[in-house]
Amino acid sequence: MTNAIDREEAESILQSAPFHQFLGVTFAEYENGKVLIECPFREELLVNEEKEIIHGGILSSLVDIAGHYAVLSAVGARVPTVDLRTDYLRPGRRGPFVIEAEVDRVGRNIAVADAEVRQEQRGEMKSVALGRGSYGVSHVD
Amino acid sequence: MTNAIDREEAESILQSAPFHQFLGVTFAEYENGKVLIECPFREELLVNEEKEIIHGGILSSLVDIAGHYAVLSAVGARVPTVDLRTDYLRPGRRGPFVIEAEVDRVGRNIAVADAEVRQEQRGEMKSVALGRGSYGVSHVD
Amino acid sequence: MTNAIDREEAESILQSAPFHQFLGVTFAEYENGKVLIECPFREELLVNEEKEIIHGGILSSLVDIAGHYAVLSAVGARVPTVDLRTDYLRPGRRGPFVIEAEVDRVGRNIAVADAEVRQEQRGEMKSVALGRGSYGVSHVD
Amino acid sequence: MTNAIDREEAESILQSAPFHQFLGVTFAEYENGKVLIECPFREELLVNEEKEIIHGGILSSLVDIAGHYAVLSAVGARVPTVDLRTDYLRPGRRGPFVIEAEVDRVGRNIAVADAEVRQEQRGEMKSVALGRGSYGVSHVD
Numbered sequence: 001m002t003n004a005i006d007r008e009e010a011e012s013i014l015q016s017a018p019f020h021q022f023l024g025v026t027f028a029e030y031e032n033g034k035v036l037i038e039c040p041f042r043e044e045l046l047v048n049e050e051k052e053i054i055h056g057g058i059l060s061s062l063v064d065i066a067g068h069y070a071v072l073s074a075v076g077a078r079v080p081t082v083d084l085r086t087d088y089l090r091p092g093r094r095g096p097f098v099i100e101a102e103v104d105r106v107g108r109n110i111a112v113a114d115a116e117v118r119q120e121q122r123g124e125m126k127s128v129a130l131g132r133g134s135y136g137v138s139h140v141d
Numbered sequence: 142m143t144n145a146i147d148r149e150e151a152e153s154i155l156q157s158a159p160f161h162q163f164l165g166v167t168f169a170e171y172e173n174g175k176v177l178i179e180c181p182f183r184e185e186l187l188v189n190e191e192k193e194i195i196h197g198g199i200l201s202s203l204v205d206i207a208g209h210y211a212v213l214s215a216v217g218a219r220v221p222t223v224d225l226r227t228d229y230l231r232p233g234r235r236g237p238f239v240i241e242a243e244v245d246r247v248g249r250n251i252a253v254a255d256a257e258v259r260q261e262q263r264g265e266m267k268s269v270a271l272g273r274g275s276y277g278v279s280h281v282d
Numbered sequence: 283m284t285n286a287i288d289r290e291e292a293e294s295i296l297q298s299a300p301f302h303q304f305l306g307v308t309f310a311e312y313e314n315g316k317v318l319i320e321c322p323f324r325e326e327l328l329v330n331e332e333k334e335i336i337h338g339g340i341l342s343s344l345v346d347i348a349g350h351y352a353v354l355s356a357v358g359a360r361v362p363t364v365d366l367r368t369d370y371l372r373p374g375r376r377g378p379f380v381i382e383a384e385v386d387r388v389g390r391n392i393a394v395a396d397a398e399v400r401q402e403q404r405g406e407m408k409s410v411a412l413g414r415g416s417y418g419v420s421h422v423d
Numbered sequence: 424m425t426n427a428i429d430r431e432e433a434e435s436i437l438q439s440a441p442f443h444q445f446l447g448v449t450f451a452e453y454e455n456g457k458v459l460i461e462c463p464f465r466e467e468l469l470v471n472e473e474k475e476i477i478h479g480g481i482l483s484s485l486v487d488i489a490g491h492y493a494v495l496s497a498v499g500a501r502v503p504t505v506d507l508r509t510d511y512l513r514p515g516r517r518g519p520f521v522i523e524a525e526v527d528r529v530g531r532n533i534a535v536a537d538a539e540v541r542q543e544q545r546g547e548m549k550s551v552a553l554g555r556g557s558y559g560v561s562h563v564d
Contacts, residue, residue: 016189016190017187017188017189017190017196018184018185018186018187018188018190019185019186019187019188019196019198019199020188021185022185043159044159044160044162044163045159045160046158046159046160047158047159047160047161048157048158049157049158049159055158055160055202055205056202056205056221056222056225057160057198057199057201057202057203057205057206058160058198058202060198060201060202060205060225060227061196061197061198061199061201061202062198064196064197064198064201065198080197080229080232081197081229082228082229082505082530082532082533082557083226083227083228083229083506083535083557084197084201084226084227084229085224085225085226085227085367085414085508086201086224086225086226087223087224087386087394087414087416088221088222088223088224088225089386089387089389089394090387090389091221104369104371104409104412105371105372105409107371107372107505107559108559108561109505109532109533109559109560109561110505110532110533110557110559112369112371112412112506114412127386127387130386130394130396130414132367132369132412132414134369134505134506134533134557136530136531136532136533137532138531138532223364223389223391223392223416224365224394224416226367226508226555228527228535228555228557230527230528230530230535231528231530245510245512245550245553246512246513246550248364248418248512248513249418249420250364250391250392250418250419250420251364251391251392251416251418253365253510253512253553255553268527268528271527271535271537271555273508273510273553273555275364275365275392275416275510277389277390277391277392278391279390279391298471298472299469299470299471299472299478300466300467300468300469300470300472301467301468301469301470301478301480301481302470303467304467325441326441326442326444326445327441327442328440328441328442329440329441329442329443330439330440331439331440331441337440337442337484337487338484338487338503338504338507339442339480339481339483339484339485339487339488340442340480340484342480342483342484342487342507342509343478343479343480343481343483343484344480346478346479346480346483347480362479362511362514363479363511364510364511365508365509365510365511366479366483366508366509366511367506367507367508367509368483368506368507368508369505369506370503370504370505370506370507373503
């Protein structure tokens with residue numbers, strides 16, 4: 001592992017991405033190897049306007065983002081996503097999301113991180129999607 | 142398999158989703174079990190403005206959408222994504238994408254579809270991402 | 283959810299499979315929605331005899347088995363694996379494995395379970411592989 | 424890409440693994456970036472003796488092996504599996520399997536390969552499982 005990145009710098013990288021600005025994602029927590037990200041609701045995230053269901057691609061995007069910054073916080077460099085997998089547990093609904101991600105392992109070629117997308121539904125926090133991603137780690141840089 | 146959905150009806154479902162309107166996705170081809178989708182460029186899709194790299198979450202979203210409509214075209218009903226996996230082969234760049242998806246198998250509980258996101262880069266069509274998704278098939282409806 | 287299956291019956295199903303007999307897997311713990319499985323070492327599991335590294339296919343098999351019985355314990359019926367994903371965190375070595383699996387969610391079409399393959403290496407319990415599987419749930423049967 | 428490995432050397436690596444000897448896998452075809460592997464039937468591969476269904480873990484193992492040697496043939500070095508995903512399209516039955524695998528992309532950190540497990544069932548070749556794996560590529564060695 002090379003130098004870690006502090007929260008201010010990570011926040012600045014997070015906010016520099018036009019897609020992140022569109023989503024409005026921000027850090028709620030930022031630790032070494034673990035992040036909590038918040039994402040507000042906006043109409044463009046819906047796949048079904050009538051039933052107010054969030055698009056699965058958005059949930060995968062949130063998994064990707066959270067996993068990426070969990071790895072970045074531990075590795076201290078940009079870490080391109082190598083592959084991403086999302087399991088959809090229940091529909092995402094109108095309203096904000098929180099996404100928690102944690103590094104499972106930093107290896108020689110890649111790092112693996114787990115993420116969970118959660119949302120309050122009917123007064124209860126529910127797990128909406130589980131994701132896992134592999135991120136390229138270049139120790140040469 | 143129940144009744145299939147014709148292109149006009151599928152196009153209308155595709156266009157009814159606010160996130161699809163944001164992306165501007167349209168069918169270039171629509172067959173039974175196979176679709177070709179086009180997605181234009183817009184600035185909000187970028188993860189890195191300077192290097193003009195497309196966000197991985199967008200590529201996963203395109204995989205999800207294409208796989209979904211490939212299955213929908215064969216099954217004839219809405220088919221919620223159960224899980225989604227994307228392998229990122231090279232960075233997506235400024236410019237439009239085409240996404241081809243094909244059904245691998247329609248089973249009793251789920252259908253599996255493969256999708257490939259392609260883009261012209263330096264005068265050549267390149268494979269940017271490969272994805273595979275499982276979609277819930279409810280034969281009861 | 284239909285009738286759950288008790289430990290004795292689950293053990294009998296587990297032991298009825300020739301591949302499970304080959305592996306020698308047994309339940310160390312068996313709860314509703316959660317199992318702990320043990321797998322002893324044998325030479326045929328190696329991919330590299332000299333370095334004594336366990337074959338990745340064996341680790342995926344252990345993930346599949348543990349996830350399957352976690353779901354079976356909750357759902358109370360045979361639950362065919364729909365898809366399986368394994369992340370290899372470090373090489374598996376000569377010696378026994380324990381695999382813990384837990385159901386994440388039982389849905390209408392499928393159930394999702396997480397599994398972790400662990401092993402004592404150099405005096406410490408190490409996470410060797412993480413896996414997640416989708417299992418078909420037929421509520422009609 | 425470094426030096427490729429010829430068929431004889433690849434065959435010797437394939438046969439050196441105790442688990443491969445147990446399975447009895449051999450190359451039917453071996454090209455740069457593409458292999459065809461054959462696996463005979465044996466009783467220990469079954470998950471359900473009565474219905475003569477092959478264990479899903481065996482199918483995942485075959486995906487892993489085929490993908491690994493497709494990458495090895497292109498990269499010319501041992502390539503540890505980073506992650507593996509298998510979609511089960513239909514049950515594997517008593518009888519031999521053929522597994523075709525092809526490299527999708529060799530990147531800086533990892534290579535991606537696709538594999539398909541096929542089997543003759545009721546006089547027709549059927550696709551039994553689709554798999555995709557990521558394999559670590561160390562250009563430093």
